[in-house]
Amino acid sequence: xxxxxxxxxxxxxxxxxxxxxxxxxxxxxxxxxxxxxxxxxxxxxxxxxxxxxxxxxxxxxxxxxxxxxxxxxxxxxxxxxxxxxxxxxxxxxxxxxxxxxxxxxxxxxxxxxxxxxxxxxxxxxxxxxxxxxxxxxxxxxxxxxxxxxxxxxxxxxxxxxxxxxxxxxxxxxxxxxxxxxxxxxxxxxxxxxxxxxxxxxxxxxxxxxxxxxxxxxxxxxxxxxxxxxxxxxxxxxxxxxxxxxxxxxxxxxxxxxxxxxxxxxxxxxxxxxxxxxxxxxxxxxxxxxxxx
Amino acid sequence: xxxxxxxxxxxxxxxxxxxxxxxxxxxxxxxxxxxxxxxxxxxxxxxxxxxxxxxxxxxxxxxxxxxxxxxxxxxxxxxxxxxxxxxxxxxxxxxxxxxxxxxxxxxxxxxxxxxxxxxxxxxxxxxxxxxxxxxxxxxxxxxxxxxxxxxxxxxxxxxxxxxxxxxxxxxxxxxxxxxxxxxxxxxxxxxxxxxxxxxxxxxxxxxxxxxxxxxxxxxxxxxxxxxxxxxxxxxxxxxxxxxxxxxxxxxxxxxxxxxxxxxxxxxxxxxxxxxxxxxxxxxxxxxxxxxxxxxxxxxxxxxxxxxxxxxxxxxxxxxxxxxxxxxxxxxxxxxxxxxxxxxxxxxxxxxxxxxxxxxxxxxxxxxxxxxxxxxxxxxxxxxxxxxxxxxxxxxxxxxxxxxxxxxxxxxxxxxxxxxxxxxxxxxxxxxxxxxxxxxxxxxxxxxxxxxxxxxxxxxxxxxxxxxxxxxxxxxxxxxxxxxxxxxxxxxxxxxxxxxxxxxxxxxxxxxxxxxxxxxxxxxxxxxxxxxxxxxxxxxxxxxxxxxxxxxxxxxxxxxxxxxxxxxxxxxxxxxxxxxxxxxxxxxxxxxxxxxxxxxxxxxxxxxxxxxxxxxxxxxxxxxxxxxxxxxxxxxxxxxxxxxxxxxxxxxxxxxxxxxxxxxxxxxxxxxxxxxx
Numbered sequence: 001x002x003x004x005x006x007x008x009x010x011x012x013x014x015x016x017x018x019x020x021x022x023x024x025x026x027x028x029x030x031x032x033x034x035x036x037x038x039x040x041x042x043x044x045x046x047x048x049x050x051x052x053x054x055x056x057x058x059x060x061x062x063x064x065x066x067x068x069x070x071x072x073x074x075x076x077x078x079x080x081x082x083x084x085x086x087x088x089x090x091x092x093x094x095x096x097x098x099x100x101x102x103x104x105x106x107x108x109x110x111x112x113x114x115x116x117x118x119x120x121x122x123x124x125x126x127x128x129x130x131x132x133x134x135x136x137x138x139x140x141x142x143x144x145x146x147x148x149x150x151x152x153x154x155x156x157x158x159x160x161x162x163x164x165x166x167x168x169x170x171x172x173x174x175x176x177x178x179x180x181x182x183x184x185x186x187x188x189x190x191x192x193x194x195x196x197x198x199x200x201x202x203x204x205x206x207x208x209x210x211x212x213x214x215x216x217x218x219x220x221x222x223x224x225x226x227x228x229x230x231x232x233x234x235x236x237x238x239x240x241x242x243x244x245x246x247x248x249x250x251x252x253x254x255x256x257x258x259x260x261x262x263x264x265x266x267x268x269x270x271x272x273x274x275x276x277x278x279x280x281x282x283x284x285x286x287x288x289x290x291x292x
Numbered sequence: 293x294x295x296x297x298x299x300x301x302x303x304x305x306x307x308x309x310x311x312x313x314x315x316x317x318x319x320x321x322x323x324x325x326x327x328x329x330x331x332x333x334x335x336x337x338x339x340x341x342x343x344x345x346x347x348x349x350x351x352x353x354x355x356x357x358x359x360x361x362x363x364x365x366x367x368x369x370x371x372x373x374x375x376x377x378x379x380x381x382x383x384x385x386x387x388x389x390x391x392x393x394x395x396x397x398x399x400x401x402x403x404x405x406x407x408x409x410x411x412x413x414x415x416x417x418x419x420x421x422x423x424x425x426x427x428x429x430x431x432x433x434x435x436x437x438x439x440x441x442x443x444x445x446x447x448x449x450x451x452x453x454x455x456x457x458x459x460x461x462x463x464x465x466x467x468x469x470x471x472x473x474x475x476x477x478x479x480x481x482x483x484x485x486x487x488x489x490x491x492x493x494x495x496x497x498x499x500x501x502x503x504x505x506x507x508x509x510x511x512x513x514x515x516x517x518x519x520x521x522x523x524x525x526x527x528x529x530x531x532x533x534x535x536x537x538x539x540x541x542x543x544x545x546x547x548x549x550x551x552x553x554x555x556x557x558x559x560x561x562x563x564x565x566x567x568x569x570x571x572x573x574x575x576x577x578x579x580x581x582x583x584x585x586x587x588x589x590x591x592x593x594x595x596x597x598x599x600x601x602x603x604x605x606x607x608x609x610x611x612x613x614x615x616x617x618x619x620x621x622x623x624x625x626x627x628x629x630x631x632x633x634x635x636x637x638x639x640x641x642x643x644x645x646x647x648x649x650x651x652x653x654x655x656x657x658x659x660x661x662x663x664x665x666x667x668x669x670x671x672x673x674x675x676x677x678x679x680x681x682x683x684x685x686x687x688x689x690x691x692x693x694x695x696x697x698x699x700x701x702x703x704x705x706x707x708x709x710x711x712x713x714x715x716x717x718x719x720x721x722x723x724x725x726x727x728x729x730x731x732x733x734x735x736x737x738x739x740x741x742x743x744x745x746x747x748x749x750x751x752x753x754x755x756x757x758x759x760x761x762x763x764x765x766x767x768x769x770x771x772x773x774x775x776x777x778x779x780x781x782x783x784x785x786x787x788x789x790x791x792x793x794x795x796x797x798x799x800x801x802x803x804x805x806x807x808x809x810x811x812x813x814x815x816x817x818x819x820x821x822x823x824x825x826x827x828x829x830x831x832x833x834x835x836x837x838x839x840x841x842x843x844x845x846x847x848x849x850x851x852x853x854x855x856x857x858x859x860x861x862x863x864x865x866x867x868x869x870x871x872x873x874x875x876x877x878x879x880x881x882x883x884x885x886x887x888x889x890x891x892x893x894x895x896x897x898x899x900x901x902x903x904x905x906x907x908x909x910x911x912x913x914x915x916x917x918x919x920x921x922x923x924x925x926x927x928x929x930x931x932x933x934x935x936x937x938x939x940x941x942x943x944x945x946x947x948x949x950x951x952x953x954x955x956x957x958x959x960x961x962x963x964x965x966x967x968x
Contacts, residue, residue, distance in 0.1 A: 164378050187958060190958065190960050196814040276330060283323040
């Protein structure tokens with residue numbers, strides 16, 4: 001290339017869609033991002049009105065999601081599409097979630113985890129692509145981790161203030177001690193994303209998966225909100241739940257637990273046993289009428 | 293008769309089957325029991341889902357005394373500061389206000405309204421010169437905080453007569469919420485409605501702006517007003533409040549005395565990984581050589597041995613070192629303070645509730661504190677001068693010191709001319725204000741902690757896995773008072789020679805990860821701009837690119853733009869760079885010698901000379917750009933050069949060019965490791 005040859009590029013060309021993955025993914029998920037922000041759960045968060053029940057359910061779901069995601073990432077650590085974005089030391093959330101769950105539920109937190117159907121679908125999808133399409137994992141890692149490092153930081157502060165938590169107890173999920181600068185780390189992460197080599201087809205798959213990742217998150221938020229509204233049907237009752245007196249906190253959970261207690265055994269008891277139970281009751285009643 | 297008829301056959305049946313194996317009652321009972329059993333088995337599996345809570349904020353058990361009047365009378369207090377606090381801020385403000393009272397010859401206490409019988413407010417006037425202050429935070433949509441709920445309800449009932457009660461309110465709120473400071477406003481209004489006397493206007497703090505500033509401003513005017521109201525002398529000017537109390541330790545077990553450790557005592561003797569900011573590794577210094585061939589500065593290259601420490605690093609990371617102060621300065625301080633530097637002392641926090649028991653590891657000697665823990669070289673901050681003013685026997689000196697801490701333009705100018713411009717450190721100030729004779733312990737309480745210093749690592753862990761290299765320049769300069777000021781860390785490092793009387797010099801250090809990294813793909817070209825000691829991380833980068841080549845990887849263009857003053861004096865790593873160029877690792881080397889010709893030539897001029905080539909690499913070949921060194925001028929000028937390149941060669945407007953470079957940063961292709 002001669003020194004005289006200057007490379008003039010029309011301004012129009014410069015504004016052409018950036019072919020970097022980090023930029024395409026951002027563009028492809030723009031709408032989904034807005035919709036995720038506008039879910040009922042996220043809106044109440046931003047208003048500073050996150051309740052203990054909301055947060056705890058969120059933690060449960062995040063646990064299942066990150067368990068699946070990080071397992072998939074670990075297993076595919078040397079896959080060429082995962083290696084560049086594999087930062088377990090800096091990013092891994094599983095341990096922090098375990099700590100936070102233990103803070104809220106005690107030692108036996110594993111038995112107390114409650115997740116809605118959307119979370120199970122999300123985890124299932126992650127396991128699927130971990131097996132069949134590891135090159136799509138970047139879509140999920142991007143959606144979750146970069147989110148955690150951005151708006152996630154603000155959510156952490158809101159949670160801490162709303163629930164009156166001290167010393168980082170219960171909110172270690174939001175803290176990334178191995179990342180000295182979230183903004184610089186995001187820059188590094190994006191450069192890594194952009195170094196992943198993908199065919200055109202794979203690239204499109206990644207973009208679609210990113211949109212799906214956002215959708216799955218939205219469904220989880222909505223499901224959580226749904227679960228809570230079943231447990232607390234009156235809206236003015238919900239208003240009072242914003243005040244986090246401890247009696248109230250326990251009340252929230254007792255109520256929710258009771259509701260769930262009523263629904264779950266019936267749904268989970270095997271139909272056979274239910275029938276047997278019905279037969280016995282019918283028999284008892286019948287004999288009672290007959291005999292007395 | 294139908295009944296009798298239906299009854300009869302049943303009865304007949306009964307009579308016919310007089311003695312069955314199982315009577316109807318039995319069947320009834322059996323099925324009932326079976327049903328109950330099944331129910332029990334089915335439902336038993338579900339555990340009690342009442343969650344166990346780790347203690348968040350347990351409400352205070354009612355076994356304590358609930359009368360604040362009793363407590364105040366017993367302890368001779370006249371001021372009570374109630375707080376409605378959710379996250380602890382209002383509580384902190386209440387604590388500070390209650391401590392302030394001392395300054396004005398009064399005694400205060402902070403109190404949680406949930407723990408006390410607030411109805412006693414109507415009796416507060418039984419105490420002379422009494423005052424109730426309220427620090428009330430607003431929660432959510434204009435609601436009281438949890439601990440103020442009962443108080444709020446009580447106020448609403450409105451059955452109290454608060455005639456004779458003196459009060460003032462400070463509200464904590466946030467302007468982004470609709471009901472800004474609703475609680476503070478309500479309490480202020482309501483107390484008056486109930487007959488109490490407002491002695492100072494409602495203060496409102498905005499957490500969206502600067503809550504602390506709002507509080508401090510309100511408080512500054514509050515106390516003089518209170519003093520006036522009670523006819524009390526405002527003694528606040530002269531006295532100051534100590535945070536810590538000195539304890540001289542006699543017959544101390546020397547094993548329990550800190551001798552410079554950052555964290556655990558004896559952590560320098562018994563080193564245990566993992567090593568980090570609280571537990572640094574004592575790395576032996578294996579190399580310490582002067583890098584420049586001439587000139588009056590001293591640039592050096594050090595190598596720290598990290599074998600056996602399990603410390604890992606990547607090129608681009610930073611090494612943090614914990615330096616110590618010049619012993620000569622410490623001794624001079626000891627003389628001028630008139631104290632025996634070797635006595636063992638502890639400074640204990642007067643606030644027993646505080647998490648910070650001591651300002652620095654205690655017990656220790658003054659010598660250790662001034663050498664290892666305290667910053668004695670930076671010009672002292674204005675609040676330090678204000679607190680020390682009381683110890684100047686000359687009233688003019690006292691006045692000047694207080695003036696320098698004030699917000700008046702005169703005071704600010706005095707601070708600038710007396711402290712900042714001549715770079716006076718605390719020793720210089722003590723020497724130049726002879727009437728100032730502070731006690732050593734108060735001074736130690738006021739001085740800031742000595743901070744670790746960070747250096748960009750100048751080696752690649754692939755090539756030097758057990759050694760961390762440092763490249764830095766010793767800081768030394770003359771001040772306008774004729775003194776020579778020396779940089780703490782650089783002078784300390786200079787003195788760390790590999791064999792120091794047969795005893796290896798070592799440096800307490802740890803690695804701080806950065807995000808300054810070579811591209812993931814070795815084929816990406818790299819353009820490094822690092823004049824002066826900014827070359828440090830690039831020495832590591834170039835070493836690593838060389839290693840990758842040796843591994844048989846295809847490596848892209850590796851381009852360096854370096855600058856120094858004189859080729860013959862301070863051309864750092866000249867031989868190493870020549871070697872790298874010869875072996876083809878460094879594909880392009882551009883050096884600017886700023887003072888070797890009449891006009892100044894800097895790295896940005898060299899960049900401009902090669903603009904076409906650079907633009908091609910950046911725009912079409914995914915080159916990564918790295919800048920390291922001086923933040924103030926060099927980094928800014930280099931960035932401007934890239935803007936120009938984008939404008940000229942990319943056909944962009946200036947705004948578009950700025951955006952283009954910003955985009956490169958967002959995508960991690962334009963990284964900076966700069967310092968001021």
